[in-house]
Structures are given as structure tokens and as C-alpha cells.
Amino acid sequence: MKMSTITWADLARLKKAAKAAKAILPDLTHMQRLNAIAAAEYGVRHFHELEKRYDAQVASHVDVDGGADHCRFCSFTFDGTLPADIKAHSERHQLFEEAQAALGFVPMPYKEREQVKRTGYEWMRSPDPGTQRQGALAVLLSHFERSMERAVDGGRWHKHPYFVEYLAYALLGAGFIPESIRQRLAKEYGDKPGVIPAGSTDWPSQAAIKLSRSAPDAAASLRLRESVAQAAKTAAEASIAP
């Protein structure tokens, strides 16, 4: 019996299972099969209870602020009285749920991203090469997060490189990094020019590149993302260098 959170994917899976059970439960209606499966898996009487639980979960992320609704989970601002806006939010929210399940994180919201970027630029002005390196990584992380947010919103996060792989592609165009630090990072993460166009920091939606997307890359990316973001956040709160 699962009492865990309900995702959009769970609801879709149950609907599919109810459809597939038609052959073995021919006397039940689709709704009755759906209710039976929901009862067996989640201990609820009706499938509708799971839908309500899901809706409540989504709503718990939404703040109403000065007339506009804002979802903290998928960083989306919308008008909660407009059906088109509600639909747009629910579609985006589902994509972010999917991405979180697969990636282990959701891209940072705009404000957090900008904070990490500002801190990164501050660190790069330090005379200490280690702090400069950390600063370069923080700015690159803010670019990665924006690029990933666009990929998630477009439903193509699975075609987006992980952070460590993104670094290799982003370094050539990263002229904002002191050259010695840029070279040092290129040695650590590789240097793969020619995919991200000059002047852009977004992973191109049409990039015809075979990405590694390996499990070690995923784990290393999560760790690096977490440590850079955490250091930037701590520094921003204390306004000190790492």
C-alpha cells in the first residue's frame, strides 16, 4: 500500500493499467476497473481521491501573491482564474515532475539563479585562483540552470547534457572567465567547441550530438551542482568569499 505522493505519472499509469485490465475484467466499466486498481495499490475507495490528492499537492506549491498565482515548484507565474493559464501551469508542472524524477532536481528559479551568478562574478574578482575557479563554476551553473529550465519546459530535458558534460561545451564561449582559469577548467572537464553558438549559453534544442548521459556523469553533476549552489547560497547569505 503506497501512501507516498501522487505524481501525474502515477495517475497516467493507473489509467493505462485500467485500460489493459479490460480483458481480465470485462464485466466492469473503465471507471470501476480504475477504482479497483486504485484501491489495490493505494488503499483508496475511488480513483478520484487520488486525483484530488494530486490536485491538493500541486496547489500546495502555489502562492497567491497580489492577484497573481506563483508555483514554487516549477517557477511559473499565472492567473489562477484563467482556464488557459491553469492548463499551461498544469502542463509545465507535469514536465517538471517528470524531470525531477529523472534528474533528481528541478532547475533553479530565476531569482536563485541570478544570486548564484552575482556571487560567481564576485568570486572571479578574487586574487585567489581557487576562488576564481569556484566563481567561474557558479556563473556557468547559472547558465546551465536557465538552459535546463528551457529544456524541461520544452519536454526535451532528456536531450540536455548533465552539468559536467555541459561545462565541456560551454567553456569555449565563456570569455568572461579569466583565461588561466578557463584553461584549468577545460583540463578538468574537457573542451568541446562548436555546439553552443557564439553569444549563447543555451544548449541548442536541435543539437545533433550524442551525449554521454552516463550514470557517473549524472552523479558527478548532481554533486557539483549541489556544492556550487550551496557555497554560493552560503556566501550570499554571509556576503563572504568561500
Ligand SMILES: [Zn+2]
Ligand atoms: Zn507548478
